[in-house]
Amino acid sequence: MIARLILLTLALSLGGCDAVTSLMADPKAAQRLADSKAIGSACRHGLRSIEDCYALNERASKASIFDGWKEMDQYMRENKIEGIASKASRGATPAEEIIEEKAVDETSKDKPGADNKPRPKQKPTDKAAH
Numbered sequence: 001m002i003a004r005l006i007l008l009t010l011a012l013s014l015g016g017c018d019a020v021t022s023l024m025a026d027p028k029a030a031q032r033l034a035d036s037k038a039i040g041s042a043c044r045h046g047l048r049s050i051e052d053c054y055a056l057n058e059r060a061s062k063a064s065i066f067d068g069w070k071e072m073d074q075y076m077r078e079n080k081i082e083g084i085a086s087k088a089s090r091g092a093t094p095a096e097e098i099i100e101e102k103a104v105d106e107t108s109k110d111k112p113g114a115d116n117k118p119r120p121k122q123k124p125t126d127k128a129a130h
Contacts (some may be wrong), residue, residue, distance in 0.1 A: 070102025
């Protein structure tokens with residue numbers, strides 16, 4: 001009876017301990033949160049807005065990105081560090097160029113004096129009706 005009481009007391013006291021809960025946490029989840037925080041810090045140092053940072057890193061945790069961005073902002077203000085503008089932007093995509101090709105008969109291209117305009121299609125005639 002006393003052993004059960006001691007075990008229950010020990011379990012309840014260790015349940016709130018941060019050391020025990022951190023040992024039970026998934027290391028991959030902790031790594032993803034740390035990566036998200038680093039992404040936020042890099043975005044702030046690279047003079048990106050927090051919205052741009054969210055848009056460029058959709059898979060990362062927004063809360064962790066914000067924490068990293070905020071910590072870096074505070075650090076940069078305290079130490080009077082200027083950010084470095086990034087030279088490459090992943091969001092800018094080149095404009096799509098549409099090229100229309102005209103159907104030209106290959107044999108008429110080679111003949112001098114032949115007009116290379118596409119010919120209009122003729123309507124099919126029903127020979128059975130005649």
